[in-house]
Amino acid sequence: MWRQNKPEIHCQLDFFLVSVSLAGKFLKADILPGYKTDHFLCIIVINYQSHPRGPGLWKLNSSLLWEMDYVNNIKSTILEMVNQCKSDRTVDEVLLREMIKIQTTCRDTSIKYSKAKTKKMKTEEADIENDIAAL
Numbered sequence: 280m281w282r283q284n285k286p287e288i289h290c291q292l293d294f295f296l297v298s299v300s301l302a303g304k305f306l307k308a309d310i311l312p313g314y315k316t317d318h319f320l321c322i323i324v325i326n327y328q329s330h331p332r333g334p335g336l337w338k339l340n341s342s343l344l345w346e347m348d349y350v351n352n353i354k355s356t357i358l359e360m361v362n363q364c365k366s367d368r369t370v371d372e373v374l375l376r377e378m379i380k381i382q383t384t385c386r387d388t389s390i391k392y393s394k395a396k397t398k399k400m401k402t403e404e405a406d407i408e409n410d411i412a413a414l
Contacts, residue, residue: 301325337386340393349392356388 297305307324343349357379364370364378379385 337390339389343389343392349389352388352392353385356384360384 304326305323306326307322309322311320311322360379361375364375370378
């Protein structure tokens with residue numbers, strides 16, 4: 280609602296326009312008088328319940344392949360897997376290659392490396408911001 284005293288004019292909002300996806304989520308809609316303004320306060324209460332998200336789909340960040348620390352880390356992970364499978368006569372080279380691709384150890388190593396790298400970058404960024412604030 281909007282109101283003006285001189286000349287006296289009153290206008291009122293009779294409805295709220297919302298998207299179809301939000302229409303079923305409204306719990307309450309109301310118009311209340313505003314404080315020190317010529318407009319009224321519109322209140323909309325929406326029932327928004329988020330479903331917890333899982334880890335999602337993992338993709339290799341190919342830019343990591345240019346970092347020698349990461350490459351050496353993955354190489355050592357693969358060598359550990361090869362050494363574990365050497366004693367097993369049922370595992371041939373093709374099966375070993377498929378096991379390396381399927382195994383989560385390379386993925387877990389990549390995720391762990393990426394998280395550590397991100398944490399280090401955020402720490403460095405915070406340190407720089409603190410230095411700038413101190414100056």
